[in-house]
Each structure stands twice: as C-alpha cells, then as structure tokens.
Amino acid sequence: MNNDTNVTWHEHRVSRDMREAKNNHKGCVIWFTGLSGSGKSTIANTLDHMLHQSNIQTVVLDGDNVRHGLNAGPGMLQDTHGEEFAKRFGLGFSAIDREENIRRIGAVAEIFTQTGVIALTAFISPYRIDRDKVRNTLKQGDFIEIFVDTPIEVCEQRDPKGLYKKARAGEITGFTGIDDPYEKPLNPELVLSAAEKTPDMLAAEIIGFLKNNNYIRG
Amino acid sequence: MNNDTNVTWHEHRVSRDMREAKNNHKGCVIWFTGLSGSGKSTIANTLDHMLHQSNIQTVVLDGDNVRHGLNAGPGMLQDTHGEEFAKRFGLGFSAIDREENIRRIGAVAEIFTQTGVIALTAFISPYRIDRDKVRNTLKQGDFIEIFVDTPIEVCEQRDPKGLYKKARAGEITGFTGIDDPYEKPLNPELVLSAAEKTPDMLAAEIIGFLKNNNYIRG
Numbered sequence: 001m002n003n004d005t006n007v008t009w010h011e012h013r014v015s016r017d018m019r020e021a022k023n024n025h026k027g028c029v030i031w032f033t034g035l036s037g038s039g040k041s042t043i044a045n046t047l048d049h050m051l052h053q054s055n056i057q058t059v060v061l062d063g064d065n066v067r068h069g070l071n072a073g074p075g076m077l078q079d080t081h082g083e084e085f086a087k088r089f090g091l092g093f094s095a096i097d098r099e100e101n102i103r104r105i106g107a108v109a110e111i112f113t114q115t116g117v118i119a120l121t122a123f124i125s126p127y128r129i130d131r132d133k134v135r136n137t138l139k140q141g142d143f144i145e146i147f148v149d150t151p152i153e154v155c156e157q158r159d160p161k162g163l164y165k166k167a168r169a170g171e172i173t174g175f176t177g178i179d180d181p182y183e184k185p186l187n188p189e190l191v192l193s194a195a196e197k198t199p200d201m202l203a204a205e206i207i208g209f210l211k212n213n214n215y216i217r218g
Numbered sequence: 219m220n221n222d223t224n225v226t227w228h229e230h231r232v233s234r235d236m237r238e239a240k241n242n243h244k245g246c247v248i249w250f251t252g253l254s255g256s257g258k259s260t261i262a263n264t265l266d267h268m269l270h271q272s273n274i275q276t277v278v279l280d281g282d283n284v285r286h287g288l289n290a291g292p293g294m295l296q297d298t299h300g301e302e303f304a305k306r307f308g309l310g311f312s313a314i315d316r317e318e319n320i321r322r323i324g325a326v327a328e329i330f331t332q333t334g335v336i337a338l339t340a341f342i343s344p345y346r347i348d349r350d351k352v353r354n355t356l357k358q359g360d361f362i363e364i365f366v367d368t369p370i371e372v373c374e375q376r377d378p379k380g381l382y383k384k385a386r387a388g389e390i391t392g393f394t395g396i397d398d399p400y401e402k403p404l405n406p407e408l409v410l411s412a413a414e415k416t417p418d419m420l421a422a423e424i425i426g427f428l429k430n431n432n433y434i435r436g
Contacts, residue, residue: 012272013263014278022270045231052232052240057275059333060232069355070325080351081317088306089318099299100307107287108326115277115335133298137287 019116023057025216027113029106029138030206033185034148035177036163037155039194039202040122044147047203049119056216059112061105062122069114070108071101095173099130106134113142118215126176128183141213145188146206152177154195219382237334241275243434245331247356248434251343251403252366253395255373257412257420258340260403261366265421266338274434276364277330279323287321288326310394317348324352331360344394346401358432363406364424370395372413377419 020026022200030047032040044060051058068076074090081089091097102125112119135143155177156164167175174180190209192202211218238244250258262278269276286294292308299307302379309315320343330337343349353361373395374382385393392398408427410420429436 015267018270022273049231052236055240058232059329061329065329065332069328070322080355081321085314085317089321090315096303096306099303103307104288104322108329110287111277111279111326115284117333117335125347137425155428 016114016116019148023116025056025116025118026214027057027116028118028142028144028215029113029133029134029145030118030120030146031109031111031125031134032120032122032146032148034150034194035152035155035182036038036124036175037158037160038148040124040148042199043192043194043206044122046199047206048129050203050207051118051216054216057117058120059117060120060122061109062138064109066101066105066123071104078115095127098127102127102130102134106137108139109134110142113138118210124176124182126180128185131185134207144190144209144215145185146190146192147188148187148194149184149191150194168185192207223322230289234332234334241334242433243274243334243336244432245334246360246362246433247327247331247352248336248338248340248362248364249327249343249347249349249352250340250364250366252368252412253370253373253400254342255376255378256366256368257410257417258342258366260417261410261420261424262338262340265424268421268425269336271436272434275335276338278338279327280342284323284326284341289322298394313345316345317404320345320352323330326356327352328356328360331356336428342394342400343400344400346403349403352399361411362408362433363403364408364410365403365406366412367402367409368412391422 016027021158034040041062044062048058048060067073071091074086077086077090078132090100102123105123109119109121121184132147135145159165163172163175164178166172167178174183191204192205194202210216234245238423250262252258259280262280266276266278285291289309291310292304297305297310301341309319320341323339323341327339329336349363354361377383381390381393382396384390387398408424412420425434428434
C-alpha cells in the first residue's frame with residue numbers, strides 16, 4: 001500500500017467496515033466441501049440466487065471460473081504462456097497441486113471477504129489440512145465450513161459428469177472417494193443432509209444460520 | 219496425467235448481467251501501470267473512495283492484499299506449507315515469476331469483473347506482453363489500461379520507500395526504471411499526467427471516462 005503513496009496526500013482507504021456498512025451485511029467465506037456429485041455447486045448456486053435477490057453481494061468460486069483462469073492446468077497455460085511456464089505454474093491433480101489449488105482459492109475468497117462480499121466456494125477440497133489452512137488464514141468467524149454430506153452411493157448414482165464411471169473403469173486415477181481419500185470436516189459450522197432435502201430447503205437452512213449469526217440481517 | 223478435460227462449463231444461476239443490473243453499473247478492470255512512486259496506488263485508492271461514495275462496488279488489488287496471500291513468496295509459504303511447496307509455488311522476481319504474478323492478478327480481476335465489480339489494480343506491471351495477455355483474456359471493453367505517466371526523475375525524488383536510492387546504490391537489482399525496463403503501454407485507454415495534477419483531479423478524470431463510456435451512470 002505504501003509503495004506508491006505520495007506523502008502529500010491522505011490515504012483514502014475504503015475499509016472493510018465501510019464496505020460492510022454500505023452493503024448492509026458482513027463479508028465471509030462459505031466453504032462447501034463434499035464428494036463429487038454431492039450437490040455443492042447446486043446448493044451454492046441456489047443460495048447465491050437467494051442472497052442476490054436479497055441485495056446481498058456474493059460471488060461463487062467453483063471449477064468453472066477458477067480452473068479456466070486462476071488455477072489453469074498446464075494444457076491451458078501452454079498455449080498462452082509457453083511450455084516452461086506451463087510446467088512450472090500449471091496445476092494438476094497431485095496432492096501438492098491440490099494444496100496450491102485450495103490455497104489460491106482461499107486467498108481469493110479472503111480478498112472478497114475483505115471487500116464485504118459473501119464468497120461461496122464449491123470445491124471437493126478433500127483434505128482436512130488444506131481446508132484448515134484456509135480457515136487459519138482468515139479472521140475468526142470469517143470461514144463457514146459446510147459439509148455437504150451425501151453418501152457416496154448417491155453421488156455415484158447421480159454421476160452428473162460420468163466421472164465415477166470413468167474412475168471405476170480406471171480411466172481416471174486419484175479420484176476422490178474411489179482411489180483418493182475424502183476427509184470429512186471434524187467441526188464444520190454446518191452439515192447438510194443433502195440427499196434428503198431439496199436445494200431450496202438446504203439454502204434456506206444456510207440463510208437461517210447466516211441470520212442467526214448476524215452475517216446478514218434477520 | 220492431465221484432468222483438464224474433466225472441467226465442464228455450466229451456467230451460473232446469477233449471471234453477470236443480473237449482478238450489473240442490481241449494482242446499477244458495469245464490472246470492469248481498471249489497470250494502473252507505471253513506475254514505482256508514480257502514484258498508482260494513491261490514485262487507485264482516491265478513485266476507489268469516490269466510487270464507493272457513489273455506491274459503486276469496487277475492490278483494490280495491490281501489493282498489500284496480493285503479495286501476502288495469493289502471490290506470496292517462498293519465504294512466506296515455507297512456514298505454512300513446507301519447503302518443497304514453497305520452492306514450487308512461491309513467487310520471486312524473475313521474469314517468469316513476474317509473469318505469473320501478473321497472470322494471477324488478471325485472473326482475480328476477471329472474477330471480480332464477472333461479479334459486476336470494478337477492480338482497480340495498482341502494480342508496476344512493467345512488461346507490455348504481460349499486460350496485453352491480461353487484456354486478451356478479458357472481454358472487449360472490460361480492460362481499461364491507465365498509464366500513470368510520472369517522469370522517473372519525479373518518482374526518484376519522491377522515493378517513498380527509499381527503493382530508488384537502494385537501486386542506485388546497487389543494493390537492489392532488477393529494479394524497474396533503473397536496471398530493469400519499464401515498457402509504456404502503446405494504446406492505453408488513459409494516460410495520466412500524474413506529476414502535474416492532484417489525485418482528486420486524476421480520479422475525477424477517470425470517473426469522467428467511466429461515465430462517457432457507460433461503465434457507470436452519468
């Protein structure tokens with residue numbers, strides 16, 4: 001911030017408090033975690049829609065807007081930035097690459113939070129330690145972890161992208177729940193029984209939590 | 219193994235149009251570029267303050283909120299993520315690392331733009347090719363490049379952090395304008411004569427541009 005500050009002028013920083021006051025709600029991260037096909041993205045987008053209709057500033061971070069840009073894989077980066085660059089910075093699906101994937105998403109969600117926005121993230125984020133690291137970089141109360149608790153049998157039956165089928169056939173390796181672990185949160189702020197309720201019901205449940213905990217007005 | 223092919227696009231329920239309609243202004247990136255000490259950060263924060271007072275959704279991306287999180291260096295990552303991770307993903311100041319630094323900032327600014335926010339970025343961003351790559355990832359009109367055209371003599375006289383002095387003394391190498399090039403934009407949307415005007419005057423100039431080009435209401 002001070003790199004380019006002209007000493008003759010006051011710093012006109014717009015603080016997080018000022019942004020939250022203007023928005024009339026708090027910023028925070030709502031971190032959905034769960035298996036592929038558990039319903040994270042559907043619930044996040046349903047909640048997003050409801051919040052948006054209530055004039056709440058939101059963003060959804062998911063594979064759609066992250067894997068094509070910020071956390072692009074080597075294949076995508078190679079065309080625009082060359083081979084050496086793609087090899088160094090492109091993210092794959094190894095443990096260390098997943099760790100960096102989650103770290104960057106957490107960092108971006110934090111910037112949104114600081115801007116007074118409610119950031120909804122919808123990633124499998126299978127490793128407890130990676131999620132906890134994100135939690136620890138954020139201010140107490142800014143990280144709301146929601147476990148989308150759908151049994152793997154249900155997820156596999158849904159299989160919206162046909163990924164379980166591919167994983168069972170050995171066409172994909174390192175697939176969460178099949179040959180890579182999913183580590184449930186130990187103390188999530190919310191657990192959603194997503195196989196038994198509609199996305200609207202689940203989103204309403206989250207809105208209840210946000211109101212009860214004064215993130216948004218009741 | 220490259221799982222890039224498993225990334226599929228699907229429509230978000232709250233579109234950019236819906237967010238922009240609710241916010242009553244467009245999202246875009248205002249990309250400030252110029253030498254260290256040119257006034258980028260001061261102008262960005264002055265503009266940010268004016269826009270915020272007009273109920274416009276904004277974010278400022280600068281060294282403050284990017285270098286300590288999203289684009290942390292190896293030293294910072296080592297403590298939290300270990301040595302191998304820090305070595306692989308920590309950003310230094312080599313050309314390729316600067317390229318990735320700017321690429322990630324552009325990707326985050328794009329997400330803000332998609333969210334209907336005006337993202338103000340204040341980085342030296344000395345290389346034309348890196349700025350142009352960001353421009354090219356964005357939709358036509360979403361990238362507003364502003365050259366903060368302060369003569370190096372003025373920047374060096376201001377030297378708010380004493381960096382020019384260190385660079386002249388050889389204590390810092392690869393310093394933009396001294397022993398590393400600054401490449402002026404060839405076709406920026408705006409050029410600011412930042413040595414001759416106050417930050418308030420310059421911010422007002424940018425607001426005029428935003429109104430004339432229908433990013434915000436006149």
